[in-house]
Amino acid sequence: MKVVSSSAWFNVAHAETPSLRAPDTIAARVQACAICHGNQGEGTDNDYFPRLAGKPADYLYNQLKHFREGRRKYAPMNYLVTYLSDDYLREIAVYYANLHPPYPAPEPSNLPPSQLQRGRRIALHGDSSKNVPACIACHGQALTGVEPAIPSLVGLHADYISAQLGAWRSGIRHSAAPDCMHTVAIQLSDTDIRAVSTWLAMQPAPPNAAPAPAGSLKLPLSCGSQPH
Known part of the structure; x- marks a missing residue:
């Protein structure tokens, strides 16, 4: 497969209007991304x-590669x-990693308290009866992710989180083997997924939303996307 560098792609796209070229x-170059993900990557x-x-x-680099290679x-x-x-792809990933626009307000919930409590328990404590670790065990105590490749869970819509858990559970979405998110998701019921997705979307971003430092957590599962 022939690949295209950033500058070559930009120049071809704008070759017919040299006098109107945007800065290279x-x-x-990522303005096409802004249509869906916002001008500062803040989401829409x-x-x-x-x-x-x-x-x-x-993390962003891995996801771009997964889209390119069909894992997503x-x-x-x-x-x-x-x-x-x-x-x-690396240049795009580093650009977005260095942006820090404000986080959106937490989403409201229409779930009954018992389901929200179930979501909170999965996020903070996991479910040992299903061999499901807590979300914070991998994504950090503040749910802001961990360097170098574990994403933040704050600032995401409940429907997005739910859709991704469903995609991992069904095998539509893949990560490098061993695929730890698939291992977790196949243990979750539809009710579990809705509960934890809703609870996560309700959480405000902390004042310091930076990912936790690399090596600050001992992961409960082996993940192929993480350095060993």
């Missing part, structure tokens, strides 16, 4: 377009990155 910067009102800003660069399937993303080089 990464900020200009569409529940299924997630926040990118501030997530660890390696969403036709517009698969199309956009098909011919982009590893270096260009």
Whole structure:
């Protein structure tokens, strides 16, 4: 597969209007991303377009590669990155990792208290009867992710979190083996997924929403996307 560098892709896209060319910067080149993910990667009102800003660069880079290689399937993303080089994907990932726009207000909930309590328990304590670790065991005590490649869970819509857990559970979404999220998701019922997704979406971002430092957590599962 022929890959395209960032500058070559930009120049081809704007070759017919040289006098109107935008600056050849990464900020200009990712304007196509802004349509769905916001001008600063903050996400949009569409529940299924997630926040990118501030997530660890390696996580964003891995996801771009997964879209390019078909591990994640969403036709517009698969199309956009098909011919982009590893270096260009890395440049995009680092750009968004270094953006820090404000977080949205937490989402309200229409779930009964018992279901919200179930979601809170999964997020903070897991479910030993199902061999499900707590979300905070991998995503950090503040749920802001962990360097270099574990994403934040704050600032995401409940429908997006639910959809991703469902995709991992069904095998539509894949990560590098061993696929720890698939291992977790197949243990969760529909009710579990709705409960934990809703509870997570209700959590406000902390004042310092930076990912936790690399090596600050001992992961309960082996994950192929994480360095050993």
